[in-house]
Amino acid sequence: MADTLPIGYRFCPSDEQAISYCLAPKVKGEVVFPEFIHEFDVYEKEPWKFFDKNAEESLYVFTKLKMKKSRVERTAGSGYWRGAQSSDVKDCHNNVIGLKKHLNFKVKDGSSSNSQNTEKGSWIMHEYSVPNQEIVMCKIRFKEKKAVENKALQYFSARLSELEKIIGLRILPTSTTKSMHVAKTSTWNHQRECHCFRVLMLSGIYWTA
Structure with a gap:
């Protein structure tokens, strides 16, 4: 892909652009730009x-x-593509x-074929379609679990820091119960504390009042 675009350019279309300038011309039989988007059967084998x-x-x-029959067959090799959600694309x-x-x-249950290719992350596909057409445009990538977990941890760490400043409490993690307890300060009373905290679950860690 990189060899077909000028140096410094990346192909990263919005949802609207993917349909209006790529998929729509394709289903009409017109010339598609960029030309490196080829036809390929993504259901022929594992990603x-x-x-x-x-x-x-x-x-x-x-x-x-x-x-x-009336549904799309999404089996691919030792697994299948499972739909999680869908949304309308608007101009x-x-x-x-x-x-x-x-x-x-998802790798089929009981299958040992290349399962190691999914245990460290997930294969994601965005499928763009237009009404009454069997030709679709697919965007495929691999997302590592570590990247997802780190991003979530960074987000909640930042929120916890903001919360500590607002309410005047300090969050103390404990290793034995895998819970986060709240240490009261002189400016906070227990009655108000109980009304402010709710349980937060993240990767096996519980945050309670």
Whole structure:
């Protein structure tokens, strides 16, 4: 992908641009820019067999959906693409121009085929479609678990620091109960404390009053 664009440019279209300037021309039989978006059957095999999970950029391809009666067949090798959520894609005039589906690749239960390719993260696919068309545009990438967990921990650490400043309390973690207890200061009373705190669960850590 990098060799087809000028130095310093990256292909990172918005949802609207992906449908308006890439998928829409494709289904109409028109010339698609950029030309490096090729047709490929993403359901032919597992994602790690056709895309490098260490790649810095996402993979964009056109694929034809395989219909099984009234539903889409999403089996791919030793696993399948499972839909998590979907949302309408709108243009600048707030008109719905297509649909964006968020899917995750799951290895079938009992399958030992390349399961190590999913245990350190998750394969994610965004599928862009327009009404009454079997050709869709897919954006595929690999997201490491560590990156997701670190981002969440950083977010909640920042929120905890803000909370400590606002209410005048200090959060003390304990290793035996895996809970975070609140240490009262001279400016806070126990009655108000009980009304302010609720349980927060994050990666097995409980935050309680």
